[in-house]
Amino acid sequence: MHLQPIETKAKFSEMGMDSKILQTLNRLKFEHPTPIQEKAIPIGIEGKDIVGIAQTGTGKTLAFAIPIIHQIVNAKIGNRQAIVIVPTRELAIQVGETIQKFALPFDIRGAILIGGVHISGQMQQLRRRPEVIIGTPGRIIDHIEHRTINLKDFNILVLDEADRMFDMGFAPQIKQILEHLPTERQTMLFSATMPSTVTSLVTRYTKNPIRIEVARHGSVADKVKQDLYYVKKDQKIRLLEELLKDFKGSVLVFSRTKFGAQKICKSIQLMGHKAKEIHSNKSLGQRREALAGFKSGRYRILVATDVASRGIDVEEIELVVNFDIPDDAEDYIHRIGRTARAGLEGRAISFATTDQRGKVYQIERLMKIRINVLQHPLAFTPSLGQERPAMHSVSAPAQSAPHPQQHAPRSHHVPTHPQNTSSYPQRSGYGSSRPAQRSGYKKPSFSRSGYGPSRPAQGEQRSAQGSSRPHYGAPRPSQGSAHSGQSSARPGQGSPRPSQGGSPHPRRSFSRPGQSFKRSFKKF
DSSP states (O other): OOOOOOOOSOOGGGSOOOHHHHHHHHHTTOOSOOHHHHHHHHHHHTTOOEEEEOOTTSOHHHHHHHHHHHHHHTOSSSOOOEEEEOSSHHHHHHHHHHHHHHHGGGTOOEEEEOTTSOHHHHHHHHHTOOSEEEEOHHHHHHHHHHTOOOGGGOOEEEEESHHHHHHTTOHHHHHHHHHHSOSSOEEEEEESSOOHHHHHHHHHHOSSOEEEESSOTTOOOTTEEEEEEEBOGGGHHHHHHHHHHHOOSEEEEEOSSHHHHHHHHHHHHHTTOOEEEESTTSOHHHHHHHHHHHHHTSOSEEEEOHHHHTTOOOTTEEEEEESSOOSSHHHHHHHHTTSSGGGOOEEEEEEEOGGGHHHHHHHHHHHTSOOEEOOOTTBOOOOTTOSSOOOOOOOOOTTSOOOTTSOOOOOSSOOOOTTHHHHSOOOTTSSSSOOGGGTTOOOOOOSSTTSSSOOTTHHHHHHHHTOOOOOTTSOOOOTTOOSSSSOOSOSOSSSOOOOTTSSOOOOOOOOOOSOOOOOOOOOO
């Protein structure tokens, strides 16, 4: 697949930024900005509030990283400090790595505040008064409660992927953090979509923001080719196996649940592919190792959930597979935005069952497009107005016996249609007589007195064995014991009742998966 990045006519050298920032851009081979960078960087350098709406993978990180570094270096009055709030740990690490590349020439200190890392190491970083802090809402709140951070000195605020943070339920934490920030500050908010919750936040916590929209609401990368298969749930793995034979590049597979991600990854590994999984049950170290291996090509396939996928910034992902259709249509936009990043071509293929056509319609209505439905031997195309695909059915004769699932009254004769014996085998309880194969059937007898069918010749059996009928109040024998010379008393009054296998049921023990990954971010 031929990949062509999007280039604009503008150049970074024409935006009035610091010369050392330009040197870093040249060293990283950045010459032309993306559309969101072209519009946001000059406004951000001036210190104005920004509301940026751009699809995932358009270079939003650089759009606020360059203004942050430029303002810290060229602060005329007092010091400038910035705090960047992101939804997930992986995205925080990715943003920190990007900012660090531009902060090193100016000896700007930074700290990353995320969960999964011991808080004591982060406290040591905060004692050095870093100029830039990147963190997740939960861990930032932890430091506020421990009084290890004073946000009154931070006059630059960045909310990255604000819509996703609200979807994850971080609205109370974000509002609590904003209450600790000074009122006189610069706010830069970036989001792929603009729901009402984000709009209300912008109205309350920004001052005359400049709206920059390089993609309409619900849009995705222009070079993402989207396809859809309608397939049965138990056929998804087989269909995925066939698709992986046709694509040789990096593949990102999305699962709706972490348990589903585990099963999918194991199935892919059994196919002979190198695959890893990332989800909330994995420790931070395991997730970072999986991402690093996926970026380097050590793992060709990465299976992820929606939450863990935030921060996956890997170029040239050839295919994104929605193994499960997301519940939220906007999550679909975030998913397929992992391919075709920075204008590169990509492919997105989704699996859906027939009862998920409503979710597919919501996605199409949000993006204002029609997703192409493909044909495959394992897939099918549902007909219009049909809730489920028509299944192969056998037409029964008019006089044949009723199906057992139908609640028809029992008849006193067996239907004599010649096809009954081949098409509809006779079952017990239907007809006047039982089938011939059950003529020798004998119900098991029960050891308890007064339960089950009558037991013929029980007295003779007991008398022959030398045992007498047990008197009332005597302990009953267990179900598995015979009425012989064996003692019928229980082994002990306080002993646990044995199971059918002869041993008590073992109590299950559940261990907490994964260990916390301890690492201090000393360099940044």
